[in-house]
Amino acid sequence: xxxxxxxxxxxxxxxxxxxxxxxxxxxxxxxxxxxxxxxxxxxxxxxxxxxxxxxxxxxxxxxxxxxxxxxxxxxxxxxxxxxxxxxxxxxxxxxxxxxxxxxxxxxxxxxxxxxxxxxxxxxxxxxxxxxxxxxxxxxxxxxxxxxxxxxxxxxxxxxxxxxxxxxxxxxxxxxxxxxxxxxxxxxxxxxxxxxxxxxxxxxxxxxxxxxxxxxxxxxxxxxxxxxxxxx
Numbered sequence: 001x002x003x004x005x006x007x008x009x010x011x012x013x014x015x016x017x018x019x020x021x022x023x024x025x026x027x028x029x030x031x032x033x034x035x036x037x038x039x040x041x042x043x044x045x046x047x048x049x050x051x052x053x054x055x056x057x058x059x060x061x062x063x064x065x066x067x068x069x070x071x072x073x074x075x076x077x078x079x080x081x082x083x084x085x086x087x088x089x090x091x092x093x094x095x096x097x098x099x100x101x102x103x104x105x106x107x108x109x110x111x112x113x114x115x116x117x118x119x120x121x122x123x124x125x126x127x128x129x130x131x132x133x134x135x136x137x138x139x140x141x142x143x144x145x146x147x148x149x150x151x152x153x154x155x156x157x158x159x160x161x162x163x164x165x166x167x168x169x170x171x172x173x174x175x176x177x178x179x180x181x182x183x184x185x186x187x188x189x190x191x192x193x194x195x196x197x198x199x200x201x202x203x204x205x206x207x208x209x210x211x212x213x214x215x216x217x218x219x220x221x222x223x224x225x226x227x228x229x230x231x
Contacts, residue, residue, distance in 0.1 A: 031116040032057040033096050034073065041100070042110040043070060043080045044127045045154035054079070056114060058123075059161055067166060068114065068123055069158070081158045083169045084123035085144050087113045088192050092120040102139045110135060124190075128154075132177040142176040142189035 036053045043049060055075050059067040070080045093115050100109040110131075115122035124144060127135060132145030150172045153165035160166070176189030 030057045030060055031119070033114075033116060035096065035098060040108040042108045043154075044082050044111075044125050044131070045080055045151050046128070046131065047080060047155065048108045049079060059158070059166065066123060067161070067169065068125070078157060080154050081156070081166060081169065082154060083126040083146065083150075083172065083174070084114075085126060085174065085186065085190060086192060087115075087122040087124035089115065089120050089122065092118050094118075097122070101135050101143070104138060126174055129175075129177065133181060136177040136179050137181070140179045142178050142184060144186060144190070145175050145177045145183070146172045 033056045034053060035056060037049070037051050040048050040050050049070075053073040055071040055073060057069060057071070059069055059081065066084045066086070068082045068084050069078060070082065071078055095117055097113075097115040099112040099114075101112045103109050110127075111125055113122050113124040126132075126144040126146050128148040128151045129145045130148055132143040136143040146169075150169060153168045156165035157163075158165045161170075174186045176184045176186050178184050178189065
């Protein structure tokens with residue numbers, strides 16, 4: 001009877017762990033968000049997208065949570081794969097927030113940062129150097145930058161974190177362009193990125209899945225012992 005109670009407890013724990021396994025709700029895991037823009041807007045890579053509805057979501061990777069992809073509403077067309085750095089707010093927003101850079105008169109707004117509901121940590125977009133210099137001067141604040149050589153990787157097709165354009169973006173050195181035109185270390189212009197680099201990446205569901213599997217094996221083995229004893 002005691003063994004039966006143990007088995008029941010293990011089964012209940014395994015079921016509870018399964019119910020709360022991160023990543024089972026896809027929209028939360030990849031932060032998929034559908035947004036409608038009433039005016040054209042600029043994305044990193046020099047592309048201006050017309051007014052319309054677009055899907056933003058994190059690239060499906062267990063290890064990196066700072067690569068954002070921008071799709072058409074039906075998700076059949078990928079417009080950009082964008083590198084980002086963490087951007088923090090004091091309080092997590094209740095609704096999606098999309099921040100824009102200030103713009104020159106008559107120019108489309110350039111996206112700056114995206115915050116998913118319930119997350120105090122958002123994603124600040126990294127621009128190729130020349131454009132980052134211009135935006136820093138316009139906004140009078142630093143803008144994350146990378147080499148202009150990375151621009152083709154932003155608009156190249158990419159379906160996974162293993163694709164060459166994504167790997168190239170993730171390996172690209174990142175700096176910050178100051179309003180003065182000076183290039184700064186990213187951790188100087190954005191101190192919070194130092195803390196983020198010291199923290200582990202967003203937790204993967206794999207350890208918990210492994211625990212569930214282990215509990216299941218223990219349950220099966222214990223049940224086998226009970227069956228043999230009964231026989």
